[in-house]
Amino acid sequence: MLPLDQQLGIIKRGATAIIEERDLIEKLKRGTPLRVKLGVDPTGADLHLGFSVVLRKLRQFQDLGHHAVLIIGSYTAQLGDPSGRNAARPMLSEDQVMAFAAHYLDQAAVILDRSRLEVRPNGEWFSKMSFMDVIRLLAKTTVARTLEREDFSTRAAGGTPIYLHEMVYPLMQGYDSVAVNADIELGGTDQTFNLMVGRDLQREAGQEPQVCITMPILEGLDGVRKMSKSFGNYVGFAEPPAEMFGKLMSISDDLMWKYYELLTDLPLEEIAALRRGVAAGSHHPMRVKKDLAKRIISFYHSPAAAAEAETAFERVFSNREAPEEMPAVALASLPMKAAEGELDVIALLTGAKLAPSASEARRLVQQGGVSIDDVKVTALRIRMPAVSSFVLRAGKRRFARIVTGNREPS
RNA sequence: GGGGAGGUACCGAAGUGGUCAAACGGGGCAGACUGUAAAUCUGUUGGCUAUGCCUUCGAAGGUUCGAACCCUUCCCUCCCCA
Known part of the structure; x- marks a missing residue:
């Protein structure tokens, strides 16, 4: 395993918060592989760059020699995570979720090392709980605490409904951490509350509380709202290179730095140098953005495909010619x-x-x-x-x- | 259980019998400008066999020459009280 400070450097890249960093250092010091948990709720959607932020972080842990645990929310996905939502999600059936899960794993395998991944559906433990077990779990938190969350309080203030099952969601996610004895849990910043519940439940269960690492929510192509299929501001893993290139070129100059940090492996010092270059006028922002697009496309397709996409882009938009290939x-x-x-x-x-x-x-x-x-x-x-x-x-x-x-x- | 408010197009929000396919804002799309960046400006934004027709204002009925607007029933949500 890499020395502690090098590991920390990789882990901290792009992360918004590490709760608590000293706990993380303690755990890393042991030198044994840590159990790093990421919970996902497959909904059938195609994965896009927004999902890749946290998946990439998980992959980094794999590469550091730690043990990745991917929780498939076969139960939780049926409820729908209320995080960041201003309305309840439709509930899904377990069969639907498991079918989606296969689709999800196929796509996630582009980023994760599937051969070293522990995949656990949370129905594995939730299906075995009695109603009394559920009640005991509910007794671990209070309504006031749950309502403190911004997404709920906004809804409460705005008069939109909050259903009871939505309030159970964080407890379920937290319980997942107990079930797999997680050392670390990853999630977007919108998951902070859910992640923290895991710490509390683990402590109560006599486990060492997990370290929570939150990653920024990636803004979509509009630079304002989070990347999401329903906003139409996303770049999907499976999109053709030319499509990716065009979409990535349309992001704002400001946003491209965030994309560089979260979606590429270019060292932070080099990104900073590019940024200084653009500010000083020695680098053209378009050139830098084209390189960003090529890096991302090289990963999802190939360097050759990325180069082709660039040529096609220049042909259509810089020279205003028709593309070589079209339906x-x-x-x-x-x-x-x-x-x-x-x-x-x-x-x-x-x-x-x-x-x-x-x-x-x-x-x-x-x-x-x-x-x-x-x-x-x-x-x-x-x-x-x-x-x-x-x-x-x-x-x-x-x-x-x-x-x-x-x-x-x- | 009692009382009150409300459900309008992608979203927010006006409209409360005809001039309503429905103001306004956001978002989207198109054009100008550009680096297909941002910002800005302009136009546009239900569908069609298109000077007209069809569907749409929670659902179903009804009143009326005519309903998003009035009545009835139903479904859903929020607030206050118990």
């Missing part, structure tokens, strides 16, 4: 409502899936957001170009190649 749609397959020799632009846009509805397509045209072979479309019916295929573009980044079936004029 091809046969004109004949579209329900055109145009006279002979004319194109029905609305049918074109909806048929090629560049617009969700005819009304939306009409709006796009009216606002000047549609072009055919780089010529802005100004009418809903236009003359059929005498080419074998043309590029249809909607907005900045939606493209399709329309194959007309015409012969290329000689």
Whole structure:
């Protein structure tokens, strides 16, 4: 194992809080592998960079020689974690959760070393508890304490409902720590309360309390709200390189430093140097952001794919050309409502899936957001170009190649 | 159990019989400007076989020439009291 201070350096990178750091040092000093717990509630969603922050931290512990324990919330996911929520989540069935869990593990394996991972569904212990056991667990905390949490107090103040089962959630998560005898638990800062409950329950159970390490919540592409599928501001693990590149380039300059710290392994000193360079004007922020995108894409795909994505990006956005690859749609397959020799632009846009509805397509045209072979479309019916295929573009980044079936004029 | 308030489009929030597909703000989308950054400005934001038609204002009925608005029943939430 690495010397203590080196381990600490890696562990502390990006972390918002370590409760308590001296406890952590004590545990590390023993030189034996620590049990590092991360609880996840699979909901069926595809993993995105927001999830990767805490998964990467867990991986770092694996690489340091510690023992990673991934708790699958087969029971807790059914309740839905109220953390950071302003409304209750729909409840899921255990079967659903376990099906989602398989999907989750497949994706998480991109980051974690699956061969050294202990996976435990928390139904393993919760299914064996009697109602009386549950009551005893409930007796470990008070309503006032639970209500102190910001998400609950906001809801209480705003008049939105808080259900009893939501209030049980932190106790369940805390009990997981007792069940697996965790030395350390990882989580987002929004998990702080839940993590702390684990310490209390362990202490009561005669265990040494876990160290809680909280990681920042990663802002999504908008730079404001947390990265989340429902906000549409995310980058998924499985997205194509070009898509990732484009999305990452759209983050704000300020945000990119946080992405560097939490999503790459570039040493902090080097990140700081880049930052100074941008501030001093010796580095162009776009260049630095492109490197960020390439680093991330190299991890999820490959360095070659990252380089390709960059080229494609420059082609489309810097040189304003059409991308090399885009979905091809046969004109004949579209329900055109145009006279002979004319194109029905609305049918074109909806048929090629560049617009969700005819009304939306009409709006796009009216606002000047549609072009055919780089010529802005100004009418809903236009003359059929005498080419074998043309590029249809909607907005900045939606493209399709329309194959007309015409012969290329000689 | 008693009393009060309320459920409106993606979200927040006006509207309380016709001029309401529904003000305003946020978000989204598009355009301008750019480094597809941020900021800013402008436009737009239910659907369709489109000078009209259809669906939408918690659900179902009803009154009316006409209902998001009035009545009835039901479902849901919040607050106060017990």
